[in-house]
Amino acid sequence: MNLVIDCGNSTTKIAVFDGENIISKSVVVTLHITDIASILHLYPIKNAVISNVGIIPTDCIELIRKSVVVYIDLQSTTPIPLKNNYETPSTLGLDRLAVAVGANYLYPSRNILVIDAGTAITYEFIDEYNTYQGGSISPGLVTRFKSLHHFTQRLPLVQPENTIELFGRNTRAAILTGVINGLVYEIEGYITDFKQNYRDVLIFLTGGDIFYFDKKLKSSIFVSENLLLIGLNRILNFNACL
Structure with missing residues (x-):
């Protein structure tokens, strides 16, 4: 299963995917390590990705990193399954x-x-x-x-x-x-x-x-x-x- 986290300007969305299907989703104002620990306890998470526009606590990131096989901290340089013609990809949200x-x-x-x-x-x-x-x-x-x-x-x-x-x-x-x-x-x-x-x-x-x-x-x-x-x-x- 995959753990997907979108840390936005005002809220953080947390989703668990089984293949291509969302089986769990929650929205929090502030992400806490207890939120991550609970998900890791409930689901056999193998891989994780974080899109971090806001701020995710360091302890949350460290717990995820050591608990999964593949960890992606999404960046402008992260490979994507899409050709990107944006002239300044480093500035693309x-x-x-x-x-x-x-x-x-x-x-x-x-x-x-x-x-x-x-x-x-x-x-x-x-x-x-x-x-x-x-x-x-x-x-x-x-x-x-x-x-x-x-x-x-x-x-x-x-x-x-x-x-x-x-x-x-x-x-x-x-x-x-x-x-x-x-x-x-x-x-x-x-x-x-x-x-x-x-x-x-x-x-x-x-x-x-x-x-x-x-x-x-x-x-x-x-x-x-x-x-x-x-x-x-x-x-x-x-x-x-x-």
Whole structure:
């Protein structure tokens, strides 16, 4: 079995894979050695991969290292089962790389646009020749709410929530509809442009904020909240066979 850990900006996701299937998944704000010890006790973990955007405690890493056969600390130089055409691979976010690998694994030899809605919204393009071509980075949902509050004197900090209104009749509602609808229009615009330029493009939507958008988009999309974990597991299996 594989232990897959994604340490992000705000939370850490921990998953156990049996082959290609997730059999256990949890999300924690702070990873503790007891979390790792519990998993290692419950499951026969053979290999492990960590994508460390945030900070993972040293004792957790050391326990994992000494408990598995293959350990991958994902880096820009880690071999991946995908050609990478990014001009500056050392600056490419590991989460962006992982979702690209995950989407390509699920649908190889297809044109794919992956939209990852988190702290930032990223758009990743993988072509039908199994090549990651690059993408775009845009402010995420919460980032936009915080920016409006931070850079203006009188606008309140609004918490995101689902809304179907076209416009607001008070300042809070105006911010809510402006940010969420604006992001929906942005996403739809990207989808339209890619479909006009590439044939049979598959659209994946993933990330922590997907439930604010998935029902509002008019385009046909695949929603996969575990796409990053699937990509990390694929990278781990690929390296375990080298």
